[in-house]
Amino acid sequence: MGVAGSFPGYAGRPTGPVMDRDEADRALARLGAEHEAVESSLLALQDHAGRRLLEGADLTGVTKERWAAAEQAITLLWVYFDAYTGALASAREIRSRRRHPGKDDLVALTDLLRGEAVTVGNAQAAASGPSLTGPARLSERFTLEELVSRMNDLYARSLDMVVASDAVWSALPARIDLLAAELRRTRSLAQSVGVRPGEHPAGDDLEEITQELTTLRVQVISDPLAFWLPGPGSAAPGGGRPDTARYDRAARALEDVRREIEAVLAVRQDAEQRLVRLRDVLSRADRTLAEARSARGEVLAKIAASEVPAVSGPPTALQERLAAASEHRRHGRWNRLSPLLDSLEREAEDELLRARESLTSVTAPLAVRAELRGRLDAYKAKVARHGLAEDPLLIERYDAARRMLWSAPCDLRVAEQAVRRYQRAAADLLTPRRPGGQGGYGDGETS
Secondary structure: OOOOOHHHHOOOOOOOOOHHHHHHHHHHHHHHHHHHHHHHHHHHHOOOOHHHHHHHHHOHHHHHHHHHHHHHHHHHHHHHHHHHHHHHHHHHHHHHOOOOOOOHHHHHHHHHOOOOEEEEOOOOOHHHHHHOOOOOOEEEEEEEEHHHHHHHHHHHHHHHHHHHHHHHOOOOOOOOHHHHHHHHHHHHHHHHOOOOOOEEEEEEEHHHHHHHHHHHHHHHHHHHHEEEOOOOOOOOOEEEEOOOOOHHHHHHHHHHHHHHHHHHHHHHHHHHHHHHHHHHHHHHHHHHHHHHHHHHHHHHEEOOOOOOOOOOOHHHHHHHHHHHHHHHHHOHHHHHHHHHHHHHHHHHHHHHHHHHHHHHOOOOHHHHHHHHHHHHHHHHHHHHHOOOOHHHHHHHHHHHHHHOOOOOOOOOOHHHHHHHHHHHHHHHHHHHOOOOOOOOOOOOOOO
């Protein structure tokens, strides 16, 4: 504990001018106010929740190192404060002796209030080596102002460490616990739809998030300062904020998993409707392929010299996968059903489109024959409107084209040529003769 310096007969001379009574009274008032402020701060630090938590915590890492230094600083603070209190009490005792202090009293007051009159012992110096404030010494001498400055520095460093630790403990563990509770609910939901580690990626993600939160909480409790980001340019104690980067990553990962599990739940709710739609799409594809196969037989029987594409059979692989999807639904394997339904829906639509394209390709020759028949009859009607239906050439060419188009098998290439000959003959008859008696026949068609 610090003690005030001795003043034998107060014969010593202060280093500066001797204070008068008013100066001494003002100095005592100022130092008394500083004493009260320091005492209040020390008591507040002593009662700080963060300090109490640090005293009882099993610390590790940077927090353990800084708390060991802070504890030493707080102990030294009280030593300095006791020395300050003793020196201030001595000065007040001298001033209280007389209403109007004499020269010796003023010299003693000046020495106490301005000189290096406070000696602070350092009992731990020999055992602990260098101190917080420099090389180890058995004692140090201070002026009261120097002592206040030293206490302010130690207090600010100690309070900064305590406030930062308390801020991390106030922010992160509670948030981690809330996220862990949400994680437990999500795990329970995941298990209800078959999302488990080793069976589904989301299950593996949940396992990783669980391990991360467990590890993070232990580290935050034992080493809070490892999760503290000091504020740039801030000199105030506790200037900064908790580092929540790892917590934020875990929260985002859990949100992603939660959305994926909700998608699986949605599959469970509308799985039957989707399976019914799938069966309907595949059934329509089968019927279309059956129609294409039937049409191909008709085309081969009625159309000659035509390339008719082959028609594939029904998609047995899709039917097998559809049966597997029904089994997944029956046994509640929703995590397997979800991706299977997604792929089946895409492939079933592709299969229906392929079946329709196959039917269109197969029936194309029949469409060509129907178009030629329609064109032939349209020209016959046009010729009849102009009173040329009995023209021998037209009758001959019409009959030839009609026999080709209404016979089986029909050679489309030859039939198309016959229709064109009939068109040209009709066009020649329908074209007006040119002035001067020249014939108006031509090879062009008229509409």
